[in-house]
Amino acid sequence: MPIEDRDDAYLITHALAKDTLSKLRDVETEQVAFRKGLVKLGRICGYEIIDGAMGTEYVSIQTPLEETTGERVKGLDNVVIINVLRAATPFVEGLLKAFPRAKQGVISAGRNEEAGMNEDGEFPITIDYVKLPEISEKDTVIVADPMLATGSTMCTVLDHVLAEAPDYENLFVLSAVSAPDGLLRVGEQFPQADLLTVAIDDYLDDDGYIIPGLGDAGDRAFRTK
Numbered sequence: 199m200p201i202e203d204r205d206d207a208y209l210i211t212h213a214l215a216k217d218t219l220s221k222l223r224d225v226e227t228e229q230v231a232f233r234k235g236l237v238k239l240g241r242i243c244g245y246e247i248i249d250g251a252m253g254t255e256y257v258s259i260q261t262p263l264e265e266t267t268g269e270r271v272k273g274l275d276n277v278v279i280i281n282v283l284r285a286a287t288p289f290v291e292g293l294l295k296a297f298p299r300a301k302q303g304v305i306s307a308g309r310n311e312e313a314g315m316n317e318d319g320e321f322p323i324t325i326d327y328v329k330l331p332e333i334s335e336k337d338t339v340i341v342a343d344p345m346l347a348t349g350s351t352m353c354t355v356l357d358h359v360l361a362e363a364p365d366y367e368n369l370f371v372l373s374a375v376s377a378p379d380g381l382l383r384v385g386e387q388f389p390q391a392d393l394l395t396v397a398i399d400d401y402l403d404d405d406g407y408i409i410p411g412l413g414d415a416g417d418r419a420f421r422t423k
Contacts, residue, residue, distance in 0.1 A: 201250040206381045207393040208250075215242045215396050219374060223412045233288045233419045236344060239374055239396065240292020247340065247394070248274075248296060251368060275299050278333050282307055282343040282355055285416035289344045289374070301337075303330035305358060307351050315348065315406045319379055323354040330359065338368040344415045346373040346395065347408050349380035349387075356388050370394050374415075377401065377408045 202209045221227055222235045254269040277300040281290040284306070294300060305328050309321035333339060341359060346352055352371060369391045371384060376395040379402055385393060399408045407414075417423055 200246050207395050210246050210396045219396050229421045236288035237292040240289040241295040244293040244296025276337045278337045278339045280341040285344050286342045290342050301331040305355050321350040335365050339366050340370045342372045344374040346376040346380040348406050349383035352384050353387050
């Protein structure tokens with residue numbers, strides 16, 4: 199199955215997703231290829247969400263020769279994608295290829311690296327900008343961030359998203375790589391969210407980085423340090 203239930207998260211197991219993630223992990227993958235890889239991975243994940251979580255409906259179609267019955271995906275016009283700046287930008291670009299009519303929200307959030315991780319494994323989070331579209335309870339909401347490490351950033355972002363409407367029919371937290379600590383924290387604080395990831399890595403180091411991970415996704419995509 200392309201999506202497997204791992205209790206603490208749903209794992210996207212599509213062969214192309216795993217292949218693309220392996221290239222993203224490679225330290226030899228340079229900026230352009232890394233950014234394009236995130237776009238590709240976002241598109242694959244979007245298609246897997248459609249296939250695994252969105253239903254279809256039968257419709258009547260008039261072909262050039264006769265009338266027939268086809269199937270169309272329900273709810274494609276009711277999708278909201280939240281871009282957690284900045285690393286998620288190419289990831290979201292790929293998602294938009296799967297959901298071209300999606301409404302988009304932006305939340306600029308970052309952890310305070312200088313303050314460091316506290317004894318509970320959390321970072322203080324700074325929110326610099328929030329712009330969310332109108333969201334209804336029937337919308338499928340996808341909050342995208344390629345790295346789910348301690349979960350501190352995602353929990354702060356979800357606080358803002360759920361302040362708009364707390365009872366979404368479908369709420370997904372989508373990441374490329376996740377750490378067990380972050381999945382546990384987000385899952386406990388937001389049980390209404392389905393956690394989707396391409397890989398669950400081994401652990402967090404003392405600085406809160408995912409091991410083996412893929413480095414800082416934002417720095418690698420935008421050539422910053």
